[in-house]
Amino acid sequence: MNSSSPIRILIHGASGRMGQALLRLARENPALQVVAAVSRSGAAIDGVDVPMFASADLARCPSFDVAIDFSLPEGFDAVLAACKMRKAALVSGTTGLSTQQREALAQAAHTIPVLWASNFSLGVVVLEELSRRAAQALTGWDADIIESHHVHKKDAPSGTALTLGAAVAAGRGSAPHYASLRAGDIIGEHSVQFTGPGERIELIHRAGNRDIFARGALSAAAHLAGRPAGNHRLADLIFSD
Known part of the structure; x- marks a missing residue:
């Protein structure tokens, strides 16, 4: 070319x-x-x-x-x-x-x-890599992915949540738990949460427009x-x- x-x-x-x-x-x-x-x-x-x-x-x-x-x-x-x-x-x-x-x-x-x-989203690309690295370092912690979308979105968990979940599983050897919310006109929000004794880490991406x-x-x-x-x-x- x-x-x-x-x-x-x-x-x-x-x-x-x-x-x-x-x-x-x-x-x-x-x-x-x-x-x-x-x-x-x-x-x-x-x-x-x-x-x-x-x-x-x-x-x-x-x-x-x-x-x-x-x-x-x-x-x-x-x-x-x-x-x-x-x-x-x-x-x-x-x-x-x-x-x-x-x-x-x-x-x-x-x-x-x-x-x-x-x-x-380029931000989600970064979030995926951060999630994998965090999961690799925090193998003994609970891992959860919470995602929110507009009321018209049918699949749950979202495809993005599943992609992030695969990154977490690759890092720690086990899949996270998922929670999904469908409300209003939310374009897309994803939170990857790691919880250990007395502390919690949250990695969050929010989409402001398509x-x-x-x-x-x-x-x-x-x-x-x-x-x-x-x-x-x-x-x-x-x-x-």
Whole structure:
């Protein structure tokens, strides 16, 4: 890839809240060029001046270097297939993937660079690493993860909470306990708590808006373009420079 040329981005799930945030923020980055926006219907989006495509017409999209996917599990197979066919990278934040879809993603990593994350906040990337290190040092302490989201979020614990829980388990050898709250319009709050005799440590991340996730995904796409095939981690990409 010519380093002086913009990275060509396809946004899959463009009509959703994350998709629209990606479209808006990508315009602010001259290093990125959105060449196609894909939604279920392909209908025009107010204020969006990039080519729109319906999900069924994904194969007709122009060439791209990286697809950013924030859609639904029903649409994941098609965008993964498109990336494999185009030899393009895939950045995905789609949650609720089946075991078969996760296996397909792992297989695709043999031929293209892929990155799946439950949360693209750079702060959460740091929180994950801090949680692992704290758990490793505090193996005899209780470990709990408390997460809060808006009333419309269906999965509990959240995908981010489970990711943090995996980091805790990697550090101490056992999983933490989880507690979930669904209230109002909370965008996302996660607390990793370690409690020992007479003392407690809390590691907390609060999301103030959804733009933080879109910025993280765009940053991941910029870092992933041109990388070798493989299953990449957000932390490795963001903090490798």
